[in-house]
Amino acid sequence: MxxxxxxxxxxxxxxxxxxxxxxxxxxxxxxxxxxxxxxxxxxxxxxxxxxxxxxxxxxxxxxxxxxxxxxxxxxxxxxxxxxxxxxxxxxxxxxxxxxxxxxxxxxxxEMHHLLSRVPHTATRHRDGQLETVALDDVELGDRLLIRQGDVLPVDGQVSTGTAFLDMSALTGESLPVKLAAGDAAMSGATNAGDAFDLTAVRAAGDSTYAGIVRLVEAxxxxxxxxxxxxxxxxxxxxxxxxxxxxxxxxxxxxxxxxxxxxxxxxxxxxxxxxxxxxxxGLSRAARFGVLIKGAGPLENMARIRTLILDKTGTLTDGRPRVVSIGTYGDETADEVLRLAAALDQASTHPVAQALVAAAREAGMDLPVPVDVEEFPGEGLLGRIDGRQVAVGGWGFVTGQCAAGQRAPDMQEQGAVLVAVAVDGCMAGHLVMADPLREGTEAMLAGLRRSGIRRILLATGDRAEVAEGVTRELGLDGVHAGLTPDRKVDVLLAERGNGPVMMVGDGVNDAPALAAADVGVAMGARGAAASAEAADAVLLVDRVDRLGTGIEIxxxxxxxxxxxxxxxxxxxxxxxxxxxxxxxxxxxxxxxxxxxxxxxxxxxxxxxxxxxxxxxxxxxxxx
Incomplete structure (x- = not known):
């Protein structure tokens, strides 16, 4: 320097x-x-x-x-x-x-290391040629070439092949992260594998890494x-x-x-x-993926006695996952998932994309669907390997079958049921839910040992869903069905018990994050508004880093x-x-x-x- x-x-x-x-x-x-x-x-x-x-x-x-x-x-x-x-x-x-x-x-x-890694140019595909352009000239939808060792200049989606990204400078993850085509990639990560193409989804000034740099400077x-x-x-x-x-x-x-x-x-x-x-201490926390915006918030974080958590995207992953698969007839659970995911490749619905991700995580090869017809809000019809497949809600799918089938009892609070039929017969169903993040119970127990006296949930979700998800966590209170202003009211009411920390990820959490003694945003996939309002940002999409930040x-x-x-x-x-x-x-x-x-x-x-x-x-x- x-x-x-x-x-x-x-x-x-x-x-x-x-x-x-x-x-x-x-x-x-x-x-x-x-x-x-x-x-x-x-x-x-x-x-x-x-x-x-x-x-x-x-x-x-x-x-x-x-x-x-x-x-x-x-x-x-x-x-x-x-x-x-x-x-x-x-x-x-x-x-x-x-x-x-x-x-x-x-x-x-370590903080200056973040600043020094900011790329100033990008390599863009244009008219069959590659050109080097200034970072500010990258536009949404541009297809960029990311060579081995390059730092991703903007947030984007992997366009071709498989990407192996080194996230250590952002999150402290020691092993490269594997991303498939269509997966989101965070600016500031380093390409640790072969070259791949990246489609820009944000301008350089709005990308994750640019926001991180601004927070570091502050x-x-x-x-x-x-x-x-x-x-x-x-x-x-x-x-x-x-x-x-x-x-x-x-x-x-x-x-x-x-x-x-x-x-x-x-x-x-x-x-x-x-x-x-x-x-x-600020520097050390940043190395573990906890970016604290100043020495004042760092001091306040050391004195926190009450913790208020949002549910979706904070305690839970915020994305539905397959929690169980039921089958009918001769179809296996793997085949039901494969057929449903193959057809859902033609849909942009979050549940459909979650099914596709689950099949890919299981290592399944998904054939390309043909003759696809989508019925918004209901489901899809199409052909997979020559077989007629229907995927969607229970009523829609049973309507495509010659014989009816009784819907299964739902055990998961707030779960989604996806039915699958093949050649006019019910083949199975998938139950999808947003479960707790792995290690949540251990993290909350560790926080209590560190001096946190009260831990509460404040969510806009339904009460039965919130209570069902958090039943085994031993929280001191669950507040459900909250609007943003009522979340602030809950936070202010808890101030009498000592300094309060609020953790959230959505736009609706931003007012409470700003009102808290320490607001912490889930920054990996959270809304920009919550990151701006917060005093600290968890750069890695894992809530256990909250305990790391408090301990540091x-x-x-x-x-x-x-x-x-x-x-x-x-x-x-x-x-x-x-x-x-x-x-x-x-x-x-x-x-x-x-x-x-x-x-x-x-x-x-x-x-x-x-x-x-x-x-x-x-x-x-x-």
């Missing part, structure tokens, strides 16, 4: 401070104390000057920070002739600010509430520092002890550890607090030791900077957080 102007200034100030310190030591060892003091003062002036500018800017914004302590310590050391101590403070302070920038840059590395610009709290605490710490320094001078009549107290308090770990830890948020906050408490405790102990004369100004400066380096390194432990709540995939190796 290109070095910013502010970073270059920090490097220059650090270089001058180091040069002044080293030159002064050389002169001192040569017996020229006068030149040594001049060199040390020359190294201090740039650091003190830039520090005073920052203090004045802060005062202009109504902020008083711990930079004042650093300025006081350098000034006092110069006034009382402790030029070596002043030079050490200048080197360590400028080195500390540079180290802070370096640490935050290290913590943001996350990088955020500042956590805990950091603002640290700024407010700085005034109290400044007062304590000044009181100890003045008391040491007053009771011992030795100004050098006051100087030692000031330098040992420069700068406080409070302003270093918190932002570094939180940015590291809690661990990050613990690391930040540990760093602050340990750093301040050591600083205060050092100040007291300096007040009693056990530390000289030079020794105090060196001790404080050792403390600062230690708390920054401790804060960076957030980059190595290993979540345990229902995570089944390793993070991507960047």
């Amino acid at each position: 290109e070095t910013s102007r502010a970073d270059r200034l920090k490097i220059l100030v650090l270089g001058l401070a180091v040069l002044g310190l080293v030159a002064g030591l050389v002169f001192w060892s040569a017996g020229n104390a006068g030149l040594a003091r001049v060199a040390w003062i020359a190294g201090v002036v740039p650091a003190l000057g830039t520090l005073l500018v920052e203090i004045l800017r802060g005062l202009g914004r109504g902020e008083v920070g711990l930079d004042v302590v650093a300025a006081l310590s350098m000034t006092a050391a110069l006034v009382f002739g402790e030029t070596l101590a002043a030079a050490v403070v200048a080197v360590m302070y400028s080195g500390g600010t540079f180290l802070e920038s370096f640490a935050e840059g290290r913590a943001r590395r 996350a990088q610009r955020s500042k956590a509430p805990m950091s603002r709290l640290a700024d407010r605490w700085s005034l109290g710490f400044l007062a304590v520092t000044v009181v100890i320094a003045v008391a040491a001078w007053w009771f011992t009549d030795d100004p050098i002890r006051a100087v030692a107290v000031l330098v040992v308090a420069t700068p406080c770990p409070l302003i270093l550890a918190v932002p570094v830890a939180l940015v590291a 948020a809690q661990a990050t906050r613990r690391i930040a607090v540990q760093s602050v408490v340990a750093g301040i405790g050591l600083s205060v102990a050092g100040m007291i030791a300096a007040a009693f004369g056990y530390l000289s100004p030079v020794q105090g400066a060196l001790l404080q900077e050792v403390i600062d380096v230690a708390v920054i390194l401790n804060a960076l432990r957030a980059l190595a957080i290993e979540p345990t709540l229902a995570v089944q995939a390793e993070p991507a190796q960047v």
